[in-house]
Amino acid sequence: RGHGEISVKDIDQVAKSSFPLCMRNLLEKLREDHHLKHGGRMQLGLFLKGVGLNLDDALAFWRYEFSQKVGLERFEKEYAYSIRHNYGQEGKRTDYTAYSCQKIISSTPGVGDHHGCPYRHFSEENLRAALTRMGMNGRAMEDVMNKVRNRHYQLACTLTFEAIHGVPNDAGINHPTQYFSDSQKILQP
Ligand code: SF4
Structure with a gap:
């Protein structure tokens, strides 16, 4: 992979080596529950964007987990929008940054x-x-x-x-x- 990018298949490996505890915890809960509430989706989602996960990979990542819990249709209807939104592709098209x-x-x-x-x-x-x-x-x-x-x-x-x-x-x-x-x-x- 190039510098400044991570792909969806790298996430677990780079999480183990380089994610701070707050993000390891969110990833672990997401893998366990196939779901995160809004605050967790924002904190982890904007972090993953910040460390170089592109929009297509972000959609694949969240779709894979959430569709196991809520189904593919509900994922596309209720959650995909806010992921695109975080990447500035919906609404006011603001390019949101990760939380400090x-x-x-x-x-x-x-x-x-x-x-x-x-x-x-x-x-x-x-x-x-x-x-x-x-x-x-x-x-x-x-x-x-x-x-x-x-x-x-x-x-x-x-x-x-x-x-x-x-x-x-x-x-x-x-x-x-x-x-x-x-x-x-x-x-x-
Ligand atoms: Fe570390 Fe900051 Fe995450 Fe707390 S919020 S675990 S201090 S990186």
Whole structure:
């Protein structure tokens, strides 16, 4: 694949190597439930667009999952429009951009929602379990939990990035797409 692009068949692999926890979580829930509520569709959809998934691949990606839950016809009728809309192909044709960490951290996910920032919105138990699945443990895990207790969620995410990649991230994480591109720079220089 070219630089600055991901295709629908790459998503699971690049998610494992380069997605921040907020996006891994949404992808995991989507794969499990074949559905995400509006807030999750927006947060993940605009992120995927931001890391280079084109409109056709985005439609294929969401269609594959949602049609297993709501059927193909309902997908095309109720959901395809908003995906095209996110890509500026409907309505006012605004080219929407991915949400920043600040916006995601200050969101207020309700029951059944999976958007938001796990460092901010998960229980300690769920956060520890999710971080363990990312390969975190020991001292690095405790350092992350300390930042979370002090409400430094982006620093917690930065420490996670550093532990997983084994290199410092001096700028700090302030945008999910930046987490992705910083990771790809290390993994695919
Ligand atoms: Fe996502 Fe930002 Fe939270 Fe990291 S700090 S999990 S990139 S919202």
